[in-house]
Amino acid sequence: MLTIALAWMLPLVFHGAWRLALAQGAAAALWSGILRQPYWWTPIHLLFLPTAIALLTLQLPSWLYLLIVLLLALVFWGTVKGDVPLFLSSTAVADALTVIVDRENAGAFADLGAGVGSVAVPLAQRRALKVDAWEYAPLPWLIILWRCRKLPNATVKRASLWDCDLARYDVVFAFLSPAVMAKLGEKVRREMRPGSLFISSSFPIPDWQTESIVQIEDRRRTKLFCYRV
Ligand SMILES: C[S@@+](CC[C@H](N)C(=O)[O-])C[C@H]1O[C@@H](n2cnc3c(N)ncnc32)[C@H](O)[C@@H]1O
Known part of the structure; x- marks a missing residue:
């Protein structure tokens, strides 16, 4: 009114x-x-x-607006229907994950919603680790595919993270949104092996007990919520 x-x-x-x-x-x-x-x-x-x-x-010419809309659609693929948009983890987050993955002696790592590879690429550069990057937005997927072209231990999958079988990984990482954390928690509980580690950047799983919370000294003051399955 x-x-x-x-x-x-x-x-x-x-x-x-x-x-x-x-x-x-x-x-x-x-x-x-x-x-x-x-x-x-x-x-x-x-x-x-x-x-x-x-x-x-x-x-400005009208095609420019169309081009911008198309580019935004290719980056923020499912965002209009409420999916998680693209925003990037810092180098400090990737460094902290490297330490965790080493400590865990992990052999297989998944990044659910890998974006342009801010986490998956630096981790895959450590050849001992097998890294699967799951990303469904076309443009970020193309970028991460290009960035991983010389990393034989990295696999880039253009698929929904909900189709990923989490049982294959020692450590699973996600930086998504509060809206999906309860559903993702259910998936983690159902699929991840006992003893494996799930790490969520910034957003905790509601009502779950963390094993630890890692405070990152980056601009966002990111917290990594670590859950032992
Ligand atoms: C917040 S970004 C995180 C990017 C990267 N993991 C990082 O830490 O820099 C979330 C990413 O998840 C992707 N995403 C959202 N929903 C997805 C889904 N159902 N399947 C695959 N990727 C998805 C988005 O396209 C976006 O690139």
Whole structure:
């Protein structure tokens, strides 16, 4: 109701596309705050329409927009239907995982949703370890495939992580989202061998007891939640 009222009233107060766009942005950001959306929605609401108008004034060719949409779709493949988007682990996370994998004396490692290989590639560069990288978004998959081209111990699979048989691995790593952790926990419980290790970056499995939590000193202050199966 508030949005409808603002949409009706604001044109009476503000004239011109720019002012109207700013007013719409402010109203949407306010509404977002009232609805308690996560804080990062505020700048998106605030800037969406002004940015659209600014881009229109640049008179860019229309195919450029199509190209950008296609590229984004190839990177953020399933995100529109609620799947996990691409964001990357830091070098410090890869270093910490190397230490853990060594300590575990692991022979086989899986990265579920491997992105562009920020974890899988440095780990596979240690030839003693067999690394399987599961990634279904086309562009990240192509990038990781290219990065692993000279690593015979790395296998890059363009498939859903839900089709991965976890029983094959000593250590399984995932950096996904809170939304999938309960379901992934069930899969880990069902499939992973007793004694193997599951590590989740940033997001714990609800109601599970960790064996340890590794605090990483990177920009995000990442936590690695380690679960002994
Ligand atoms: C947060 S990123 C993590 C990337 C990488 N593991 C890292 O730590 O840098 C999550 C990745 O999981 C991929 N992903 C999401 N759902 C997936 C699924 N069902 N099967 C395979 N990959 C998936 C996304 O495309 C994205 O690249």
